[in-house]
Amino acid sequence: MDYMQRYGEWLESGYFDEATKEELRGIAGDEKEIQERFYRDLEFGTGGLRGILGAGTNRMNIYTVRKATQGLANYILAQGGNAAARGVAIAYDSRRMSPEFADESIRVLAANGIKGYVFESLRHVAILSYAVRKFHCIAGIVITASHNPPEYNGYKVYWEDGAQVAEPRDVEIIEEVLKVEKYDDVKSISKEEAVARGLYVVIDESVDDEYIAELKKLLIDPAVVAKEADDFSIVYTPLHGSGNIPVRRILQEIGFKNVHIVKEQELPDGNFPTVDYPNPEDIKAFALALELGKKVEADVIMATDPDADRLGVLARNKAGEFIALNGNNIGVLLLDYILGRKKELGQLPANGAVVETIVSTNMAKTVARHYGVELFEVLTGFKYIGEKIKEFEATGSHQYLFGFEESYGCLIGTHARDKDAIVAVMGVAELAAYYKAKGMTLYEALVSLYEKYGYYKETLQSITLKGIEGVAQIQRIMDSFRSNPPKELAGSVVEEFKDYDADRVLDLKTGDSAPTGLPKSNVLYFEIEGDAWCCVRPSGTEPKVKFYFGVKGSDMEDADAKAAALEGAVMEIVNGIIG
Template structure:
């Protein structure tokens, strides 16, 4: 169907709610095209889009259609999956509670049990709930760290990880088979609450999660001595982190946590920040203000669904240093491995996992402790798959997994990024460096001196709408067909095409990659630096990753600047 036909189908639907009809009526032609030219698709983390009317927007009908697909997938299994049911959680965004209960209503129409949280909860708690309640699946209503006009829908498998490609493809097939989202039937929510088919959950699951999270910290004696009165500033950025982070820190023994109260209230408009993204230093403005007032050693921020964490650390001059996702991953890995080694609890088969676009510094750290690093595709579900594999084969002990995009998981009772766990480790890290008369900033410098000056930069280019999607395809095609042979006057020694599953050496030798197909290109240079390019799985963006290692910080930054200029010139 053309976008005009799709638009007309919506305009002709008599029962369309007034707020969606007003949205339709206010659309200019360009907006109309963008809202109806395609369907919102599942990416690396479910679907995410602007809230509003349209097939390429997120609204009750798109949510019903997705959940109808999930219900049909569950029915196709033919076992006790309907009784095991689906756990459902949601964040602080516009329409999040409505989308959660719409999902439950669709499932109930199929006789499928659901457990819906009474109020907003973090994504990692949803992952935990799927496992704890032995559900067949989970639904998380969130757009993570996107700006306020967005919302999203993530589906989890029975292991508590985001649905892996095979199941996600099957789900997509069921969803696409639903021609008319307006015809999806829903049960009466209040009636099904009374019948028990829709069960509202909350505090009992919180308690069980908090019991598990106690094991994240490694050295309670250190926390007792150096963490108890250490000033930590925490901000949930108007999101779900407030539900658990403060309690988790308190039970771990961090008694001097100061919360940015202006950002502790759930707010779908994220009024105090331009974007609720802890990757951005701008999101720390109020935390820095409070940090200076109380003399905080460390500032931590979680995004609206509390799966990502950002960190700033006090420097000698009194300013705060904003750490990159790779730096946080490196200092966490170093501490976790060192602390376990000192305690005599580091397993011989210790393993860490990271995405292929995350820093090799952590690989070097892992190897220095005799641990193995596993590289997986972008998307935490691939780390969850590795954890499952370790458990089934008993061949490795999982120590930590991370992605450069500020996602970390330490203990695998959750199978997705968990900012609550990460906050606890960052706090313990700060206490550790404090015990040595140092700061986390000093700790980063120590790592560079020991392992080399690794530096990374991610460049995200937003290309929206029909034209944008075509531009992204054209850029990927240009790299594939006529990719650079060198960067920064250094030869490309290996070109990996994860879509074609090939690794091509400079002499033309081709080997096969074992990872599942994914639209990613990675160029490794003769000096160990690398460049990767991939379209985002959740946003209309193309991403370029640059990773280098140099003799000094200045050397590394110069390499990055040169490579960035070359990428910009190549893309034009």
Template sequence: MGNLDKDILEKIDDWLSSSYDEETRASVQKLIDDQAETELIDSFYKDLEFGTGGLRGIMGVGSNRMNKYTIGKATQGLSNYLIKQFPNQEIKVAVSYDSRNNSQSFGQLVAQVFAANGIKVYLFNELRPTPMLSFAIRHFGCKSGVMLTASHNPKEYNGYKAYWNDGSQLTAPHDKNVIDEVNAIASVKDIRFEGNTQNIIPVGEEIDPIYIEANKALSIHPEAVQAQKDLKIVYSPIHGTGITIVPKMLASWGFENVTVVTEQATPDGNFPTVIYPNPEEEDAMALAKKKGEEIDADLVLATDPDADRVGIAVKNSQGQFQLLNGNQIGSLLIYYVLSAKSDLKQLGNNPYIVKTIVTSNLQADIANHYHVAHYETLTGFKYIGELMTKLGDSAQYLAGGEESYGYLVGDLVRDKDAPNSCAFLAEMTAYFKSKGKTVYEVLLDIYQEFGCYQEKLISLTKKGKAGAEEIQAMMAGLRQNLPTTLGGIEVKEIRDYELSQTTDMKTGRKSEITLPKSDVLQFITVDGDVISARPSGTEPKIKFYCSVKGTLHDKSDYLSLQNTLEEKVDRMMKDIVG
């Protein structure tokens, strides 16, 4: 146990004190008795950071783990901030949770702490999707909200997403101010765990039809749904919250032929059929895709545990089911919404879409074609939500999202919304089928009209203290040795969002980036290719994104052009990732 430094030992001693319950002390003592040195270091080398989006970490005892004390501390800090921000006002918050192990008990704990601070809590009776928490905040007139979820992380994780009164996750200045309040709590004795249960109001199924009907009102082509009501749809909630809403949503819109993947239908925090319950992963989509093949489906859908992300599979030109990536799904949604509303002259006043800085520029190309404004934000849907709130009624948000499979059509919530996206993806499929086209054929139409984009994401997982240091070193190394070429192509421009500056590589001229600071590097080549390097804010990963573009003269050339672009992407990625 010689590698435990003084600070770690002091924290361990504190967690063995009577300030913590007997079960917690026993768990810490067991780690000591088992001489689990690495586990002790990772559990206590730092405090689990209440970051700009809340908490996310492995469940267990210790200051760097998700447990009743780290969650209690976060909630006490948020309560303190709310009381300061809204003096002499009734403060209401909403609390919900997903299917992860301990999510329900953590949700009840959060409600108790809020209640103990004199705050009224709308606590969901049962698990519900994250976007419904965002919806509930606005519906009930809350000042804040908390969702207990680790989204698509492995089963060992849980998380705590904190929201503001607009239904968006915390952004400046509230995010930093709440962090300060959390860090100001010196002892677990300062956490009020015992609440007044009269301050806790249960939220039941009565909110479901309100949310569903509000979404249904956004439908653009309900007649296409009626004409294609037998559209064959396969849906998997991947053991998560989507099962509570997505089938109801699709039925409400008029789809009568939805097959749920039974092996993944029951909410289960152990995620028994997958390792990563993430629709970005082929393995997570495998059962849904297989069911799609069995019934010859028109559309295959799968949502992550808290149902804010959705992946899809469609039949390609060879009749085989193919997974689409997040950029393709988002681009199809934006194309459908903008083209359909343009045809119906329903684009509205000052319409706009939003994408993040690592999302395909194809979406900007589509927006330009329809004379719709497009905005870019940092990665994280909270920045899209923040922009929606900032623009308010002065402009009309139509659609937007992230390459990481999170989208939103319409402005009912301020977060990515998989039930909403599932309904629109189904409507889109029905509409184009009524026109004699498959989704895949429409994607090729888009590539032929706007340019054929090829994207790739490489995620490197680096766990624990050593992993965090390695990720920092990788970003520092990139900044110290900025590449002048990538895959043999000259780098024209470098954008460093941490330094808030763009550098022209030929002239050396620097210009300001007006977005908030973020640890992201982007390299733009003379061909217009974009490579981005970014440590994840929610996982122990560093991510590298690449996007290139070619010209598709004829749809029959797509596969050969795709291979050419893939080779280009691989050459560029090799130069930056190794």
């Protein structure tokens, strides 16, 4: 069936509601728009669904959400035993249609005899992860598109360990979703019937209390917080998302008294009216927070994204100006503080371990070596860090201490199995107070780490290629780098080429090859002489191809120059591919 036939089916079928049909009638003369909405089904990938809100098979709407949930329900039922009775926990953030998608999901599950637990209002990602394990659920769902623009929403699936589904389960769930071909094959019942059958359970606030109590146990040095709390000033913005209540609560309960909230961005709003892009990785999202930070002379400014799994930070330099810290900066500061303070206090375990993704800074390896702690690398995506925690607990081989990825996400502790901006806020506030007690700002602390471990610098370039043509261009870029790996970049020799999809590490000097030791993934990685590297991968959630770069310099200026040269060399190749 082609896209025009699908379009006609949605207009004519009695299954789709009148509001959906009215929206579709409004694009009747726009064949390109019809094609974009109907040329395929919205892909249920390894992380679930993510797409633009609207009517159509290639859009996020109640029908695509129902269909995905029916596939998940079929998979859960196929597990047998008490899987259905164990149920599924569901959370949602502040995006448009998030409450509706959560309600649709739990009613489809209930129609299939599967118990559902849903939070009574918006919540952040980590507390869903926590709830899955607390209620011994078989799975979890989070309705969110994280930091994407306002027109997006999404649907992420978790498994019983509280982490996003990983191999092979992710592929198995995808297969079940694909088997649900007809929208009217989806089962659903009313909320009233689901409640009456005991299959629709609302999660009360006691779970929030337990979650916050777990976070407070992770405070390393309460004394340093108590010493600095009276004079330490924090500005925080939830960017209209789910972080407002839990962030304010944890900071208050550990003792910080001067916490200033950006009022214009305090309340949940899926239109994100004060920002173009609710992403703490984007400095423009900090405009109002920066204004308030200057006014109240804040020591640190922090922002979380809509589902509060990512944290962005601004810190003062010697001149008193606010400097944006990137995800690697935040990760390394937390890593050094956690390992260093635990060692000082005699709390560093002999089998301690930290985990980072392959596109995160090499500086973490140097820090871990300094403290004699083993560092593990995993593929991009926090589910792989969650998987590592599960492995450590199952084998008893290591004690997890900290994990992070360059995209502004980290996890202190094991209360959750996904990145948690609430515990990250607590950690950054504690370490910033620690350095203030030593007469240093957080940015000066970062500079001191460069002086100690080396001047590492990482950059990221993303190229957005939308629509059908964009999919083909992204494939062409990946094919070109895969079949013709560069032997030299910016005057430096490429020593090793890793193709994770082919499970091959190729030594470009000797021609020897070996397996990567990690799951297959469409990722290409180039090790370059002088502790430099480059990585290329398509985004799993957006129409983008991402290029990651890392270098090590003799000083900051040298690192900046090396990073710019490496980035320029790769972008020149890319421009030659796409024209």
